Amino acid sequence: MSQISNKEIEQTLRNSECLISSIEVAAAYERLAAQLNLHYAGLNPIVMVVMNGGLIPAGQLLTHLTFYHRMHYIHASRYRENEGTNELVWKFKPDVDISGEHVLLVDDIFDEGITLKAIVEELKKENPKSVDCCVLLNKVHDRKVEDFKVDFVGLDVDDRYVYGCGMDFHGYLRHLPGIYAIKEDKLP
């Protein structure tokens, strides 16, 4: 993804509104971790971070986990050439034997679900004991992929392009501790 200037980024920040504050996000991580701690107590799973967006949610969540786990990452990204055409590009598959293991995928957002559904289908071919998905955000709309649900959700978010907490705006702003979107009256 090519560089954009600091001025353009500052303009973006001026045109942004906060949809979910860093305080609400921090509370969501704690709630999610409490659910995961109950679910995975004693199960010794592999936590698999879905790069890049899952990096920050996973980093935040992991510090609250009380069950023993190993950590790996996986990188698959979707792109759209034409409307209605979805393709998932595998960038990195971990060299780890997951057969008989519990696997927890951690990502930033469950939008249409194309990415996580494809990753789960791929991982299930390797006969893990379980594969579950944890996301910070669920985007609320009726365009979800069929026959697929995520298991642990931090917060719902409106059907807008959002950034912060791992999610990017043209490759930038993943580091913002809250969830942001361009103000409706500033959209191109």
Ligand SMILES: O=P(O)(O)OC[C@H]1O[C@H](OP(=O)(O)OP(=O)(O)O)[C@H](O)[C@@H]1O
């Ligand atoms: O539910 P979906 O409609 O599939 O969208 C969600 C996915 O899209 C984003 O990843 P992206 O492919 O943009 O790459 P990134 O993680 O590097 O930002 C995000 O991190 C999720 O993995």
Ligand SMILES: Nc1nc2[nH]cnc2c(=O)[nH]1
């Ligand atoms: N940054 C970002 N990436 C996404 N991938 C799927 N939905 C979104 C979104 O709203 N924002």
